[in-house]
Amino acid sequence: MALEVNGKSYEVDEEGYLANLNDWDADIANAMAEADGAALEDNHWEVINFLREYYEEYQIAPAVRVLTKQIGKKLGKEKGNSKYLYELFPYGPAKQACKYAGLPKPTGCV
Amino acid sequence: MGEEAIIKKFMYVNRKSPYGTIYALESLEVVLISAAFDQDVSLTFTDDGVYQLMKNQKTEGIGMKNFSSTYSALGDYEIKKIYIDKESLEERGLSISDLQELVWEDEDEDYAEKSSINLVSRDELSEIMNQQDIVMSF
Amino acid sequence: MSMLHTVNKSPFENSSISSCLAMCTNDSSVLFIEDGVISVMKSTKFSDLIMDSLSKYKIYALKPDLEARGLSLDNVIDGVEIVGYDEFVDLTTEHDSVQSWL
Structure with missing residues (x-):
């Protein structure tokens, strides 16, 4: 499967996750969000950028509870809770945000 | 909801060197997945398993994913008990300083970092292993 | 016949290393690869x-x-020669045969 962005074609898996981490850029994230009928704002980018940093350091996409806890530590308790994260990413914060961040599906995500 | 949560003691025993076989990576994935179930989890590194935690792993040359940095995420997954078999290190001419330092963050103490590593003798390990409800060996 | 022996298992895992060395003759060479490289470390x-x-x-x-x-x-x-993939290929061709201890 492929995703078309700015006239370029990127390989994605059957669930729309980017096949190659290094292909990622902000335009790809925006295009993925648009296809889901969403627009990415600063609050989304905070989470997406956090996920990319986490992956860079640990080589895994964090499970949703780890994400929630770490967001709370980094961005404040008012953001480190499922309600806030689900409002931003209604398809599931780990799943959807990881997809926009160009990461593989989180380990342990069924 | 309303049911009493049953918490069992799980120990994952890692006995193989990384990369030569798939055991080390498989174990790590099982540990990360099962961390979602709120159990009392510990990890043991014994025999060649101690090599899994070696510092300075560089896998570009063998074309495999370097998963050694993922062990540092174990603390985020509430895994705070990591046992290293002292005799296994000695037989291999290694010391604890050859291995990564693994920590967890204590939320109640302003995210203070605390060590997860426990260097144990085989006798101590035997005692800890015998207190487990479930032991899984990789 | 010159023979190149390769050992890919940790010496702590099985007895390939001693079986291999018992079969070696004067014109044999031994190459440790994969987990076998543990064998050449000091102080084990x-x-x-x-x-x-x-x-x-x-x-x-x-x-x-x-x-x-x-x-x-x-x-x-000291004395163990550290080689890359290119030299692995050279060793394979320089010897009459290769025996892989698994």
Whole structure:
């Protein structure tokens, strides 16, 4: 499967996750969000950028509870809770945000 | 909801060197997945398993994913008990300083970092292993 | 016949290393690859065995496998030659045959 962005074609898996981490850029994230009928704002980018940093350091996409806890530590308790994260990413914060961040599906995500 | 949560003691025993076989990576994935179930989890590194935690792993040359940095995420997954078999290190001419330092963050103490590593003798390990409800060996 | 022996298992895992060394003759070489590279490290319980063999056979270890496992090249037993994939190929062609100990 492929995703078309700015006239370029990127390989994605059957669930729309980017096949190659290094292909990622902000335009790809925006295009993925648009296809889901969403627009990415600063609050989304905070989470997406956090996920990319986490992956860079640990080589895994964090499970949703780890994400929630770490967001709370980094961005404040008012953001480190499922309600806030689900409002931003209604398809599931780990799943959807990881997809926009160009990461593989989180380990342990069924 | 309303049911009493049953918490069992799980120990994952890692006995193989990384990369030569798939055991080390498989174990790590099982540990990360099962961390979602709120159990009392510990990890043991014994025999060649101690090599899994070696510092300075560089896998570009063998074309495999370097998963050694993922062990540092174990603390985020509430895994705070990591046992290293002292005799296994000695037989291999290694010391604890050859291995990564693994920590967890204590939320109640302003995210203070605390060590997860426990260097144990085989006798101590035997005692800890015998207190487990479930032991899984990789 | 010159023979290149390759050993890919950790000496702590099985007895390939001693079986292999027992079959070696004067024109044999031994190349340690994958988990086998653990065999050539200093201060393990197999170090003496390797040091004794060095006077009889050429012993090699594959560098990418040492590096992947975080095994410092400085801690490889003196006299063991550290080689890359290109030299692995050369060794294979320079010997009459290759025996892989699994």
